[in-house]
Amino acid sequence: MSAAPTLPKRKTGKGVGPGVGTGSTPKSGSTAAAAPGDGSGPAPRPAPQPGTRPGPRPGKSIEKRRARQANRAPRQTRALTAEFVAAVAASDDVAAGPPEVALCGRSNVGKSSLVNALCQQKALARTSRTPGRTRRICLFDVVLDGGQTVRLVDFPGFGHAEVPLSMRDEFAPMIQGYLEGQTQLRAVVVLIDSRRDTDSDAVGFVEWLHEQRLPVVVVATKIDKIPKNLRFPVLARMKRDFGLQRPPLGVSTVDGDGVQALRLAIRDVCHPRVPGKKGSRVQP
């Protein structure tokens, strides 16, 4: 899909600007942690004396530390249930539901597989080796273990060379119309195959999303296909090419890399925390 600079600006004004991101620095691919005592890492702790146990650090009682840990929200979330809601052609075709996050990207980039991984289901969204099989916008509601419900929107792929041009033309307005019209949309996850060179279509699409004031999360898919020592340079190149503030999140539905981080980011953008109120989230 090509960028559409002449379109009227999104009017809902609910976006908080680009870069909501999970943009977390990738774990995999980063260089190994410095070995203790090599001068680059923290100084090694002194070995405990025989018969003694290391006590709490001065001024910090164990009770205080435990209480703080108990209050801290767990940095993981599971999908309790997930269900297919509808396959639609426009945002008007379905009643407004929970806050939504859309997954966009070329056909075959791994959108449906990622929906399944986020939902912790094997075959909720239909995956296929043949590009261009999904022809409708598929909606899935996921209930997370904190009780929050989010809607995942699986778009048909766009811009794949193996998809007939007529079909690409059919999808572009459908996707664009949905992105502009859906008031429940909180963010767009743009999936890029980590093995491919950056294509200008995808860069234009991300720029267009920024113009619409829609938060964007760029995700590098199939990261398992990239050798670990090459992951950092690949993600750094994508950061540069897309003009991101942080490297994209590398994900793999094969070994699960990045899926938990993305699920957390989706939860947080759909159900943001109430500032100053521990554990409370804004009601949609």
Ligand SMILES: Nc1nc2c(ncn2[C@@H]2O[C@H](COP(=O)(O)OP(=O)(O)O)[C@@H](O)[C@H]2O)c(=O)[nH]1
């Ligand atoms: N190695 C690997 N293959 C993947 C991954 N995600 C998806 N695939 C494969 O890529 C192909 C297309 O996936 P699909 O989810 O249908 O892509 P979609 O067209 O964007 O929905 C399928 O054969 C998947 O098994 C991944 O993380 N790693």
Ligand SMILES: [Mg+2]
């Ligand atoms: Mg699909």
